[in-house]
Amino acid sequence: MSRRGRSARIASLAFVLLMFFAPASAAANPLGGLTGDAPVDPWLIDRLDDVSAGQDLTVLVHGKDLAAARSGAARAGLERLGDLERIGVTIARGTPLQVTLAARQPGVTYVEGNRPIRLFTTSSHDATRGTTALTDSLSRSGTALDGSGVSVAVIDTGVDPTHPFFRTEDGDSVVVANLKYLCGVVRTNLDACFSDVGPLVDTDTLSAGGHGTHVNGIAAGQPTDLAGGATARGAAPGARLVSLSMGAGLAIINADLALEWVLNNHDAPCGDGVPAAECPPIKVINNSYGPTSGGKFNPDSATAKLQRELAAEGVVTVWANGNGGGNGDVNRSNPPGQDPTPGIISVASYFDQDSGTRDGVVSGYSSRGDRTAPATWPDISAPGENITSACRPQLVICSSGGRPQSGVNAQDVAAFNTISGTSMAAPHIAGIVAQLFQLNPSATPGEIEDALKSTAHRYTDGARYRSTDDYQSSFDKGTGLVDVVGAADALGGQLTVAEPRAASSDTTSEPAATCGG
DSSP states (O other): OOHHHHHTOBOOOOOOOOOSSOOOOOOOOTTSOOOSSSOBOHHHHHHHHHSOTTOOEEEEEEESSHHHHHHHHHHTTOEEEEEEGGGTEEEEEEOHHHHHHHTTSTTEEEEEEOOBOEEOOOOOOOTTOHHHHHHHHHHHHSSOOSOTTOEEEEEESOOOTTSGGGBOTTSOBSEEEEEEEOTTSOSSOBSOSEEEOOTTOOOOOSTTTTHHHHHHHHHHOOOEEBTTSOEEOOSOTTSEEEEEEOOSSOBHHHHHHHHHHHHHHTTOTTOTTSOTTTSOOEEEEEEOEEOSSOOOOOTTSHHHHHHHHHHHTTOEEEEEOOSOOOOSSSOOSOGGGGOOSTTEEEEEEEEOTTSOSSOOEEOTTSOOOOTTOGGGSOSEEEEOSSEEEEOOTTSHHHHTOSOOBOBSSGGGTTOEEEEOSHHHHHHHHHHHHHHHHHHOTTOOHHHHHHHHHHTOBOOOSSSOOEEOSSSEEOTTTTTOBOOHHHHHHHTTOOOOOOOOOOOOSOTTSSOBOOOOO
8 A cells, every 4th residue: 555545544524614622621421431541632522522322423543553543443343444654543433432432442542532623814015034035045146045945735725726826937836736635525435535636626616715725825826916016926936835635624634634644745745756856845834724712732632743753754844823812811822833842833923014014013813822831822923914815706715805906817807815814824934944944955843943933033012022941932922023034044044134124015016925814
């Protein structure tokens, strides 16, 4: 069986787009409580309270190894649907009683529920100094710092690879792999949940359609002229995109399967026979989804285990910090982004107030951590409010944008729109990570994160910065606004240049990029 087959086996699941992780309670389940040795996801305990005895649930059974996970599921009478082989987890389905029994089996270490997930969308200018870094590198070395030689994986609703934002001057697509999740439409086991449907198929046409296209564009959209003379581009237009569409419904198993696909295929995302010059290795993953109101980080979750394996293999994982707002009284940050593992980065939303400068504000919707618990704070801020990127007017998310703009071609009417959210801030960072890996391919994920956080511009809006273990940080905006020039300098790029002047209202001078979620 191929690597891709092993990494993506799962039966069909009919998922519904819901409000992300519901607050977990410690209530006992109707079967008398889970009294075995294995911990159980509190969210799953709540589900056991809510469902009838005969209703099937889909769960992730963790074991001390894969054999133990499979054996525990089988002994409990669960139907095995597939596996996350690299982290010793089997995906299974069964009744509340069977789920309860699974937690009591020898070798089972954790039982996790299939929580619904939500995209972080609510409804630029060059504050990051990304354009400055790109043009300065070009003048110094003749090579633009644009993310060339790196692929960015985007786990989201999909992408429209035919959009002009994803076409180079030669007409080639920057979407080198366009993977569609197939396991949620039938009720039989499949060997592969993700299938590459090619550069002409729009995978972003479902209930939340448009979000993935907008996010992909923010990371690596090509310099594109808009009607009226403006120009748009993504953070790393030289990078290539690997889009993993999670399917019609959004649940944590879909996302975890996508993470494992990247874990198994990041060195050669288009297959072993495709040269890296055509399809570069994946060095960073963007995740613009999570809980509405945040929650506690769970190091035992499949997501945590997968992203830690990815970091160990040289891949950075970027998370939108969430659109839960708050004032620091409680933790509203996206749980996986709180992982302290070097190379796992959570991103707050910065708003330049359409000024093009670096002295803007933290977006009101951007999730705050608990002011008393630095481990819950976001790592860094990036532009996430009023971000222009690829969209199609017929798609749900795109139709919510307030500023449709057309391309220069007749078929590209309202093909761009302006949207806000931490979903839009995260792919800015993902694209910048691609730039930094281009600059220093041997850098570790931890070195990339340190370069970003140690050089961030400490804009003054919001909570004051406090000393943490390694950085000056704050519960609302992390270490500050990302500074591409500073981060490149920290990795040896020597891109120090003068501060940018405030931009005019003419967007041609400061290309727009990315959207929010």
